[in-house]
Amino acid sequence: MQKTRQLVLAIGLGIAFVWSAAFAPNAANAFSPQVIQKGATGDDVVELQARLQYIGFYRGKIDGVFGWQTYWALRNFQQRYGLKVDGLAGADTKKKLVSVTRYDKKFVMDNIRKGNRFTYYGGVPLQRQTSESYRGQPSKAGAPGGKGGQPAANTAKKTNYNHLPAGFSQSDINLMANAVYGEARGEPYIGQVAVAAVILNRIQSPLFPDTVAGVIFQPGAFTAVQDGQIWLTPNQQAKQAVLDALNGWDPTNGALYYFNPDKATSAWIWSRPQVGKIGKHIFTK
Amino acid sequence: MVRNVIIAVLAIALIVTGYWGYREHRDKNAVLQHAENNYQQAYHDLTYYIDKIHDHLGTVLATGSNGTGANDLTEIWRLSALARGDIGQLPLTLLPFNKTAELLSNIGNFSYQASVKNGKQPLKPEDYKQLESLYKQSGTVEKSLRDVQQVIMDHHLRWMDVEMALASQKQPADNQVIDGLRAVDQKVGNFENDWDPAVTRTQLNEWDALKNLTGRPISKKDAQSIVRRFLNIQNGKYVAEPLGKGSGFPAYTVTVREDRYGNTAVATVARKGGHVVWFVKYRDIKDRRISLYRASNAAGAFLNRHGFKNMALIKSDQYDNVGVFTFARKIGDVWDYPASIRMKVALDNGEVLAFDDRGYLAHQSDASLPLKPAITAEAAKKGMNQTIAVQEQHLAIIENDLGNPVLCYEFIGTKGSDTYRVLVNAADGRQEKVELMTA
The missing domain is CATH 3.10.450 (Nuclear Transport Factor 2; Chain: A,)
Incomplete structure (x- = not known):
């Protein structure tokens, strides 16, 4: 393990050396001046991962999300090159990284936009490192946009990096955004965060099911589920509200129920201890 | 002639409509029946599981937690999860069925702690006392649910009607199922529940812990000026409202409107001591201008400015153009994770857009723990x-x-x-x- 790694490193370094000698000015279009820290997303993270992979420190997926694997790779790099080991890609680290690696921005970003499976190890021809050639279907490469691929992602100018709060999947977030939009699309932002927070509080509570879907589809729990409004397409604001709730904000101060006082006449719901009113909804425990 | 044609056409139209109507009716009934069957299954399963839980609790009482008793406890843990799943499938959200759901949750937690966590250790005397109580309670629930089941079977009652009755505007007073289930819940509620607080604990209890905050009580006016200092919004309209009884701790909600920009910020301030428990400000966030790293420094500076010392950044995450940071209190070189503060920072200008320190406030007492490790x-x-x-x-x-x-x-x-x-x-x-x- 250690041996192969060193071998890869040595080969990588050797090739990097040859390359950097041949293309010396390539450092010009490297990293933006920001310090990159764990948890960050974006093009700089892609470059960081690609460069670390180039010399064999990073073996994960180049996805533009600075997670644990990137963190350890960066620290190992810093240690190997005698830099301060802090897990931050600051000026010195980036300079060193740029000087010992080569970054083919077009190749990497194209693959990310197309959603290809690819790697970026130094010393291996690039054509052999993307999923298009993995699949071995030269006919597809001829058709731009690739029918089997992701045509929509190609057109988007900004690349989106999928970064999720721990413990929740993209579909959980989408489902919650649907529920929030169906239930509270006319409400102020804080009211939408509140509805999302109630869903999360119910998951926490022993009185309710323990999953996002279990809580949302509990019979009679949400009117938007009963009348099908949950299947409207949510807007960006609803998604943002869900993300805020998932990250721990709870404008309801721990409420489990809410109702619209103009519509709800169930005596039981009125008898619950109230916390407060946000927008049109009264929140209760 | 013309008349006959018209009659014929109308007759055909009538037959077609009638057939169409019949099919619609049949389809609708099929859907309703399907939903009804799901409800029926959920209820029958629920009663079955509670039967089984009761039996297994009885067995454990006779055997103890090691050996065969441990198996029974694990089985109870599994069955209680299934039973709770069935409750989740019944239209009971608006019905007082809380106590029963809570009982099941407690049974599950207890059996998990006693079997899986405790391993081979025998049950303690207080565990037996709790088991005894659970056995009795589950017996009552079992019998009551069976009674309701009998009524449903005898009178061909439908869960769809329960759902309608609950959804309708009128008080659902004369529905036998509803009455029956309400009675079940009351019986569970009548038991003196002397739970070990740990058994029923969830993260929601952090809110309740906030009632232990200390400090001079503040007025509405104070709450407004505290939020003004915290958010540094000078030209805003401030409104403070006391929180209702349900909040569990006395507090004010302060709303700030910045009409100039159309922004709104909301904060909750505890009445005792005037601690800001959380705030959220909403505004459009422009393109990213600063890095997550700089934003985390801005968050740290904000904490320093407002008197939160010795906080360590333990987690940072970027979501498009916002950064979310978690800080934990450091006591010497010990990281106090429950005493945490979360912040959201806009990556266009580094403004703190949301803040939450309820963990920090609820875990003030952690500092008095003995912080010397006994082992290396x-x-x-x-x-x-x-x-x-x-x-x-x-x-x-x-x-x-x-x-x-x-x-x-x-x-x-x-x-x-x-x-x-x-x-x-x-x-x-x-x-x-x-x-x-x-x-």
Whole structure:
């Protein structure tokens, strides 16, 4: 393990050396001046991962999300090159990284936009490192946009990096955004965060099911589920509200129920201890 | 002639409409029947599971937790989860059925603690007392649910009607199912529940812990000026309202409207001591101008400015153009994880857009824990899976499964491409938690 790694490193370094000698000015279009820290997303993270992979420190997926694997790779790099080991890609680290690696921005970003499976190890021809050639279907490469691929992602100018709060999947977030939009699309932002927070509080509570879907589809729990409004397409604001709730904000101060006082006449719901009113909804425990 | 044609056409139209109507009716009934059958199954399953839980509780009482008793407890744990799943499928959200759901949850937690966590240790006398009580309670619930089941079967009652009755505007007073279930819940509620607080604990209890805050009580006016200082919004309209009884702790909600920009910020301020518990400000966020790193520095500076000293950044995440940061209090070199503060910072100008320190406020007392580990880090490491390569380690306070703060050695290590967090109790070397770090 250690041996192969060193071998890869040595080969990588050797090739990097040859390359950097041949293309010396390539450092010009490297990293933006920001310090990159764990948890960050974006093009700089892609470059960081690609460069670390180039010399064999990073073996994960180049996805533009600075997670644990990137963190350890960066620290190992810093240690190997005698830099301060802090897990931050600051000026010195980036300079060193740029000087010992080569970054083919077009190749990497194209693959990310197309959603290809690819790697970026130094010393291996690039054509052999993307999923298009993995699949071995030269006919597809001829058709731009690739029918089997992701045509929509190609057109988007900004690349989106999928970064999720721990413990929740993209579909959980989408489902919650649907529920929030169906239930509270006319409400102020804080009211939408509140509805999302109630869903999360119910998951926490022993009185309710323990999953996002279990809580949302509990019979009679949400009117938007009963009348099908949950299947409207949510807007960006609803998604943002869900993300805020998932990250721990709870404008309801721990409420489990809410109702619209103009519509709800169930005596039981009125008898619950109230916390407060946000927008049109009264929140209760 | 014309008349006959018209009659014929109308007759055909009538027949077609009638057939169409019949089909619609049939389809609708099929859908309703399907829903009804689902409800029926859920209810019958529920009663069956509670029967079984009752039986197994009885068996455990006779055998103790080691040996066959442990198997029964594990089975109870499994059955209670299934029973709770069935409750979740019934249209009971607006019905007072809370106590029963809570009972099931307690049975599940108890059996988990007693069997899985305790391992081979025999049950303690107080556990027996609790078992005894659970046995009695589940017996009552079992019988009452069976009674309701009998009524449903005898009178061909439908759950669809229950759903309609609950959804309708009128008081659902004369529905036998509803009345029956309400009675079940009342019976459970009549038991004196002397739960170990740990059994019923959830993270929601952090809100309740806020009632233990101390300090001089503040007025509405004070709440407004506290929020004004905190958010630094000078030209805003401030409105403060006291929170209702349900909040569990006395507090004000302060709303700030910045009409000039159309922004709104909302904050909750505890009445005792005037602590800001959380705030959220909403505005459009422009394109990213600053890095996550600079934003985390801005968040740290904000904390410093408002008197939160010795906070360590433990987690940072970027979501498009906002950064979310978690800070934990440091007591000496111990990281007090439950005493945490979360912040959201806009990456266009570094403004703090949201703040939440309820963990920090609720865990003030952690500082009085004994913070001297009884065993060395090397000894703690021995009990770990040796294939995990430890990369970082420090002392940390965490909340264990019972909701108690415990001093642990925290080891962050890697195995293959995965990163793990292993928490080993610093007093006795027991592994409290092992987590796979996904983000």
